[in-house]
Amino acid sequence: MTAEAGVLPTAPAAEPVKARRSLGARLAEVVSGGLVRVFLIVVGLFWLVPTIGLLLSSLRSPQDMSSSGWWTVFTKPSQLTFDSYSKLLENGDITDSLLNTILITVPATVLVVVIGALAGYAFAWMDFPGRDWWFLGVVGLLVVPVQVALIPIAELFGKIGLFGSIFGVVLFHTGFGLPFAVFLLRNFFAEIPRELLEAARLDGAGELRLFARVVMPLGGPAIASLGIFQFLWVWNDMLVALVFTKSGTQPITVALQTQVRQFGNNIDVLAPGAFISMVIPLVVFFAFQRQFVSGVMAGAVK
């Protein structure tokens, strides 16, 4: 996998050997270095402030929100309150939708990883007619927009009774997660040294055992990247759930979306709700930076 290629950490050692320069050149360097710093700090603020705004908005009462901006908390910190959060967590619709998000995301992630790994292994190490063509076909499906499937699958699910069910949404996410999963895992599995597999085979391991005991553990980094990528993809999805769920099965994104029409009036639900929905992705992001970055780099086109 890409783990090595695109990790955030440490930029390559900045200035190696520096040739001696004139005083003027060094002065110019100092000035431009200062400018670069100022520029990056300003940009960093641009990137941070919107999120901070959401966080602080979620910690103010709706009355304060309708009369002044969130930045007034810096002068009047007494505005801060967890009321919106406690009210939100007493709101059955919201807590149910959070649970639904988990019920959708976890199976959709596990299924994609398992099914994708099975197929990836088959494409990498088994021999059957037309193997490479089949694999090419799967790769071709990588860029198919989900929008293409909305209407056909809505009608299909309607006919077989899956419409509105959590299982239906899970299936849909699994289907559209698979091309990337198969692509990523096949390429990773293909790099497993042949000798390892042969040795295990000589020890008498069957295909399934080989897959579970050798291939899956060796595929750890790729599986982690894929899992994190798929998890965040499904967790953050709104469109698919918007089409295929009904009240009672909708995840947090859809539940919040229904409140957006009256944005100002519902800010006490929207701001804390959005923040709660962000917590898990942010935790995943900070905890698994490496895997996340490589997963995103590999799969962002979805």
Add this chain to the structure above:
Amino acid sequence: MTSATAPGVAEAPAAPRAPRSRRTVTGTRRWVAALFLLPALVLLGALVVYPIGYSIVRSFYDNSGDHFAGFDNYTALFTDDGIRTALKNNIIWVVFAPTVATALGLIFAVLTERVRWGTAFKLVVFMPMAISMLAAGIIFRLVYDQDPDKGVANAVWVGVHDTFAQSSAFPKAHPGRNSPLKPEDGGFVTTSPVHTGQSVALPLVGVAPEQMPDDAKKAVQAPAEPGKITGTTWQDFTRGKGVGKLGAVDSAELGYPGMRIEAVKDGKVVATAKAAADGTFTLPAKADGAVLRLPASNFEEPYNGVDWLGPALVTPAIVGAYVWMWAGFAMVLIAAGLASVPRELLEAARVDGCNEWQVFRRITVPVLAPVLAVVVVTLMINVLKIFDLVFIIAPGSSQDDANVLALELYRKGFSEGRPGVASAIAVFLLVLVIPVMLFNMRRLRREVRR
């Protein structure tokens, strides 16, 4: 798929690919292979391949699905107003969003190499990638709030505007009863000329207490000074106490700090002054015999900022939110590419006297060109399907103006009951990504064959 298009970025480890054949370790039986593949192929067939076929067929039938409609649904793509706006906006999106995000990503990637806290910066810029477009949408609804007291974008904008343009703090001020002032051209002038050694009273009423400038102090009747004209302009009214003594400064009344006063003689402004925090002002002797004017600029409604989510700016505003989310993606990919730019080459160029801009322009960018292309293409595909951000950020009143194809597909298919037209949009989107699909497959075929 990035990975697919990104040479060396997303594919398996860069380890040299031995040309060994990857045939079964042990001559697996075919039915075993079939069992391993079955779940994936069934799901892909039912959920991805079948819908493609279905959409294509469906797009040639009318909305009820009973009658063959030929190309009617496709003509609608170019005649239906909603779809045409969506197409137009999609073009704006595809042209601007990827290029701006990539350009910023390039700048950030190059500059972060020069500071020690580059990693922290990258984390901050990359973080929005982790959150949902719904959350980002809500975040930017708050940012773009029209009211400068609530939306941070307008707060900053108005702040900058007021720093450079004169702010006018007294929109509703007007003369009270028996006032020495009369209205003229949106401002007010004294009914009679003023003279040196006089202390002029310019009382007004009507500014709501919460609208009074924060720096307003208790008004003071300016002492008369020989050879000068002095005066006071103030709010001749106190909440709960009324006007007090009409036309004279009472103890609780506030001055009008920053009020501009012009001395006008024969239609020409001969002197100007600005009121202090307690409302006092002083004019030089040459204003003797002039009438005093409080020009209209004192009373204009305050500048209220930009209507970010109005019909005109809503698409650029949402593109801005998208760039906020995805510039980090471009930055990280480009930073990874930068690592492969040979350091010695850069150093050599610097030693040869190239300045940083030349190094950037002549070495960094050309070496990065393939990565940049990948990022742009990736973002283009991503942007083609943009839905959530528009759906959330555009308020109901300007959603038609912000329309994009994916949103229009959703509307036609699920709220207007026109699945035929919606299918045509879906097929159109699919056609647009086919070149990338073929490119991915070709690149991979070479690889698999090796």
